Amino acid sequence: MRKPLIAATLGMLLLADLAQAQTLVATSNIIVRAFGRSIDFTSDTTTSIRDSKVVRAAHDDAASFVASNGDIRGAQLEAAFDTLRERVPEARGASDQVLAEAILAL
């Protein structure tokens, strides 16, 4: 039989209940997040290469690369190398070491 059931309120109620139960957990996690954000400084609001997300995300990879003399070479750094060589003329001929240092010094 086909009946027009107006709303799926039951499902919503169930969820509201669950949400309640999880509030405490979520709350303490938000506290963590509140701290965590202070180290997180990526942004995509500007178009400058210094502030590009790809380059910013490679900062820790760049530090690892420089400290390990090129031994640790992560994908985020590799991606930043590509972006820099594509968009910055003076980066085109530069070595990986030079670029990693430049990213590290941002």
Added chain:
Amino acid sequence: MRTWLLGCLLTLLGTPALADLQLELQASGLDPQQVQASQDLLDEALGKLPPRFKQQLDRRIQVSWTDKMPADAYGQASLVSTLELNRRLLPGLADGSAARESTHRPHGTVRQELLATVLHELTHIYDRARLWPTPERLMITRCKRQQGTLGKVGLTEECRGQAERRFTLSDDPRLLDLAGWQQYVGRRGEREQHNGQLARSPDSYELSSPKEFIAVNMEYFLLDPSYACRRPALNQYLRDHFGWGPQQDSCEKGLPFLNAGNDFARQPLGEIDPDRVYEVDYLLAEANQNWVSRWGHSMLRLVICKPGRPRGPDCRLDLDQHLVLSYRAFVNDVQLSSWGGLVGAYPSRLFVLPLNQVIDEYTKTELRSLASVPLKLDRKEVESLVRQAAEIHWGYDGNYYFLSNNCAVESLKLLRTGTANPRLNDLDSIMPNGLLEVLKGRGLADTSVLDNPREALRLGYRFDSYRDRYQAMFEVLKQQLPIKQDKVEDWLELDAERRRTWFAQANLRTSAALLLLEQASLRKQLLLAQDEVKQRYLNAIELKDGSMNKANQTLQQMLANSGFLSRPAELLDAKGYGLPQPDERKHLEKVSSERQAQLLRLSTDLDKEVRALLDPSRAREIAAVEANVKQVGEHLRALHKAAGGLQLP
């Protein structure tokens, strides 16, 4: 006598003389206007049905109006050949007012509802008539025979779910996958009773059973031109079955999703263009000691090419474009800190996160490594997987989390439903690391990319845990400076001020190592602080002593405002269903940015309020480490400048 015999013979032969479905109106007791209006309705319904439907269901179905029906019902079909409609609705149909009377449901008016009812009930009859296309019929017969001789255990992958078929459509394993009645893991194809795809349903009646599901979906497939864009996978399924499709709207290319990333300054509503997805990786977070993450965490990574780049291997390094699809794991554990508390509150939903955030959270906060293994899917499978992910993102509200329904199981279901790859059909794995092994075993995952660890790291098939890096950094430090400590843990135990005394004599290489180690120390301090604040918070709630009131208020507001990130459908009103369409997206864009702006404001407040709650000695230590990070950074920049290093514009 002879005619009678002939009649019998014809009946026995399955009445081949009748061509096509016929709807016969029982006109007795109706006035001419009512007959005309009823006949128009039936003609229109016949006109909407697929040709195969009418050819295969070649029987006479008697349609009548009856008083014997609950007032809120529209109609009902008998098992084989009669269909009754609610007589209460006949006057409105006859005088034309039914075509104007609104129902506030997706079909719009009472007349459209009546039309939908005829199509809905006819679909029930079609579904019961076992009208399988010939290849399917042969397969079902073969599978029945196979099950008879070998039993369920011996069934081939193709036969799973086919041997006991009784309906044309509603017990088809593929339909059940798409509809949301998924296979239980490890029960040889048995189906779950609960359907979690309850958000964004056009009519919650469809969730009552697979039989109603197919009937309701036929209504929309046949009557709603936007069905193809709202439920692309089901639309394709029905088109394939009937070898035919109705006139439908053309769809927007991009699929909408809400980005649950932690950058509140960004517009959260995004789009995925399936054309730009080069491949899909199985993304596995390695296990750690924590009991909830003992088996790792399964995710899928969409390797999306940056705009303008043609699809190809180069896209693998467009990391800022890549997105991660993650069914969030268990709720009540600190592990969730990584998932951002905001999205952590609601279990078992499909979140979409930026890859870079996922890398940071796992490798730096949780100190777990990630393996990213490309799945061997063809173009069509990749695109339909992405579409299915979008549908699940908007529509799925899985509520509880069982051991049998963890992230690996959810990911497997998504892969199976999304790709319709037969090799996934009878695959049962319950643990994330186990799933990767099985995928590899079936030739669906290419783990050879991990063979060379350096290359894997460089090309983003592996993201290493910072636990190893911190160790490596400490070794550099030990080489370059005469420090006394032998273990990285001991170094990080030192007061921030004591470590600071070494900064001035560090060269560039050593400073880089120091920078990472100071960051490690900061993360460690934050974790300790988090634990302390959490304890204080929970105690204060219990004691009701008011010491946390201000922060608590802000938190509660954030919670109230962040729910939308985990239940995106909440932002839309109840009128639409399935994937949000262009007019709904405009509304979404506006509402989601408003909420996001509010979150940004609240989180800035919270930063201040939470800091005020810290134990003074902890606050001092955090401030000291933050100063260290800053100082190493300045030292680095000075060295870089003095050496004439490259300055980025």
